Amino acid sequence: MIVSVNEALRRVGEPFPFAWEGELTPQTFGGDPVRFVGTAKLSGTYVYDGKTFRVDAEAEASYETTCARCGKAMVETLSFAFTEHFVRSIYKTPDDELYPYEGERLDLTEAFFDNLFLEMPMTTVCSESCKGLCPVCGADLNRGQCSCQTQKIDARLSALESLLNDHKEV
Ligand SMILES: [Zn+2]
Numbered sequence: 001m002i003v004s005v006n007e008a009l010r011r012v013g014e015p016f017p018f019a020w021e022g023e024l025t026p027q028t029f030g031g032d033p034v035r036f037v038g039t040a041k042l043s044g045t046y047v048y049d050g051k052t053f054r055v056d057a058e059a060e061a062s063y064e065t066t067c068a069r070c071g072k073a074m075v076e077t078l079s080f081a082f083t084e085h086f087v088r089s090i091y092k093t094p095d096d097e098l099y100p101y102e103g104e105r106l107d108l109t110e111a112f113f114d115n116l117f118l119e120m121p122m123t124t125v126c127s128e129s130c131k132g133l134c135p136v137c138g139a140d141l142n143r144g145q146c147s148c149q150t151q152k153i154d155a156r157l158s159a160l161e162s163l164l165n166d167h168k169e170v
């Protein structure tokens with residue numbers, strides 16, 4: 001995700017468009033591997049103000065994950081936008097929020113992944129209506145109700161009934 005900015009360095013204040021498409025290498029997020037699927041996209045504009053570059057970008061990436069309810073393998077697509085600033089690496093200080101660049105090239109890779117992981121949800125579900133797995137037998141409840149589920153409800157009801165009966169007797 002390298003953008004050649006030699007033109008923009010000479011034309012301060014003028015925005016330039018860029019577009020990148022390609023495959024992403026696997027990453028690690030929160031200790032878990034993240035594998036990407038298909039082609040990721042990154043596009044937007046960059047403008048030089050005489051000292052820093054401002055990059056406004058829109059991005060899209062798909063990755064493999066599993067449904068938090070039923071455990072089914074699925075692909076989640078994230079679309080996100082971000083604005084980041086880049087400064088020549090010799091001017092970068094440890095506590096600024098700028099990304100460094102060298103020469104006449106901006107490498108947007110780090111900014112892309114930082115923003116992707118900010119957008120990545122903690123959990124994904126295959127469908128909002130996913131019923132998940134039975135906590136007792138592990139059956140996929142999207143394929144139909146298992147027998148233990150009803151037994152559990154019956155057990156709770158009868159416990160309630162005997163509780164009510166106890167009260168009557170007192
Ligand atoms: Zn599911």
Ligand SMILES: [Zn+2]
Binds near residue numbers: 148
């Ligand atoms: Zn069950």
